[in-house]
Amino acid sequence: MNVVKTKNIGFCFGVKRAIKMVLKAADETGGKVFTLGPIIHNPQMVNLLKEKGVTPVDDVHEITEGTIVFRTHGICKDEEEYAKTTGLKIIDTTCPFVKRVRKHANYLEKSGYQVVIVGDRNHPEVKSVLSYLDNDGIVLQEPTTLTARKVGVVSQTTLDKGTFVGIVKELIAGVEELRIYNTICESTQIRQNEAIELSGKVDMMLVVGGKNSSNTTKLYKVVHKVQPNTHHIETVDDLRPEWFRNVSRVGLTGGASTPDLIIDIVEGRAKNF
């Protein structure tokens, strides 16, 4: 089987940075490193980190010893405030691109704009950005008409450009002054563009990454639009032999939180079909 990979595949800058920071902390402290929620949305990597003493917890109040790690997608303001009162060591791995969304949203609010975040209201990143605003932000997941004087828009970092543009276009009609920050991270945009281009040149696409990963799920959706014969898999165990019938060229791409090793194993197996 001929397998072609996208150029940008595997961990993005933010994930590499976060993993390096927690591994260093685990080495220095001999374990007892606690992350608020999974540090990245990849179950295999999170399990690997557990073996090194990096444990995800759901509630910051559960952490009474060791080191507290703020995950790549950011944490909520009240969690940060509580963590600081514990006196425990804190490592902030929040991706700088996520912090940029927060910075722009806060600036818009201070400048008198109603803040709109385009993204998934249940995603930790969006919850984090909302929590640092003084007033209520509006989260939009689909084109919606708003009637307001001043509206300022930011996007979730892992959003696809088409969705962002569609929602912004709809806002123009009802808003007197619209200020837009495109805060989709570059890594997300490059990956989506490369994957879309490759999809048109192959018989089937494989998108590798956590089912709970926002950027992988969005990558799958944009690829699926161009290449209906696309499968989202987490590991090599999800591959099905019947997918490879009547297929001679397979495209391979992966989310920003997918370890290289998992991609390499999938590539090796796919080549053997």
Ligand code: SF4
């Ligand atoms: S996908 Fe972008 S925003 Fe998210 S961690 Fe990676 S570099 Fe940061």
